[in-house]
Amino acid sequence: NAGVTQTPKFQVLKTGQSMTLQCAQDMNHNSMYWYRQDPGMGLRLIYYSASEGTTDKGEVPNGYNVSRLNKREFSLRLESAAPSQTSVYFCASGTGEMLGSGNTIYFGEGSWLTVV
Amino acid sequence: SQKIEQNSEALNIQEGKTATLTCNYTNYSPAYLQWYRQDPGRGPVFLLLIRENEKEKRKERLKVTFDTTLKQSLFHITASQPADSATYLCALGNQGGKLIFGQGTELSVKP
Numbered sequence: 001n002a003g004v005t006q007t008p009k010f011q012v013l014k015t016g017q018s019m020t021l022q023c024a025q026d027m028n029h030n031s032m033y034w035y036r037q038d039p040g041m042g043l044r045l046i047y048y049s050a051s052e053g054t055t056d057k058g059e060v061p062n063g064y065n066v067s068r069l070n071k072r073e074f075s076l077r078l079e080s081a082a083p084s085q086t087s088v089y090f091c092a093s094g095t096g097e098m099l100g101s102g103n104t105i106y107f108g109e110g111s112w113l114t115v116v
Numbered sequence: 117s118q119k120i121e122q123n124s125e126a127l128n129i130q131e132g133k134t135a136t137l138t139c140n141y142t143n144y145s146p147a148y149l150q151w152y153r154q155d156p157g158r159g160p161v162f163l164l165l166i167r168e169n170e171k172e173k174r175k176e177r178l179k180v181t182f183d184t185t186l187k188q189s190l191f192h193i194t195a196s197q198p199a200d201s202a203t204y205l206c207a208l209g210n211q212g213g214k215l216i217f218g219q220g221t222e223l224s225v226k227p
């Protein structure tokens with residue numbers, strides 16, 4: 001099992017360009033997440049999908065869109081990139097279980113995005 | 117707005133001692149709380165989950181407490197080792213699947 005796979009790992013964009021970060025999980029998880037991590041800011045939730053077919057805004061959704069393509073895949077799109085979106089982006093998936101073992105979350109390795 | 121606060125200053129301790137990290141939160145009623153470990157250049161790794169109706173959870177050298185009245189969780193690493201050096205993040209989750217993180221505390225264990 002690969003776990004959570006996100007691509008690309010590194011990307012440099014010019015201001016105003018668009019791009020999509022791809023994320024796929026092979027653990028049959030219900031919930032998926034996109035976070036950004038900036039120095040001193042911790043992980044901030046951009047969007048999440050509690051189950052296939054649903055998406056919800058997190059703490060910092062402005063400038064981003066998401067698509068839960070199917071149970072495996074959750075993509076993050078920057079329509080018009082800005083320097084403020086320079087960050088490390090993490091995709092994660094979770095069992096979504098509230099009972100039993102609980103909502104255990106697994107993270108991808110991160111995507112380093114620079115907007116110039 | 118919802119806020120999670122962790123010690124912003126790095127914690128430096130001697131090998132063999134117990135490390136204690138704090139996580140406080142406001143304006144939130146979590147269904148559960150989690151702790152993660154993150155190494156430089158890597159994604160966070162899940163360590164422990166504790167539910168709102170649980171007071172304490174243990175796993176090997178790790179212990180987590182959760183006080184919903186104080187809105188605080190304490191994370192303990194006993195008999196700490198240099199390999200425990202990393203950034204530790206707490207996260208709060210609700211029934212709807214939303215999961216938010218604190219900014220993390222960097223732990224450094226000196227031999």
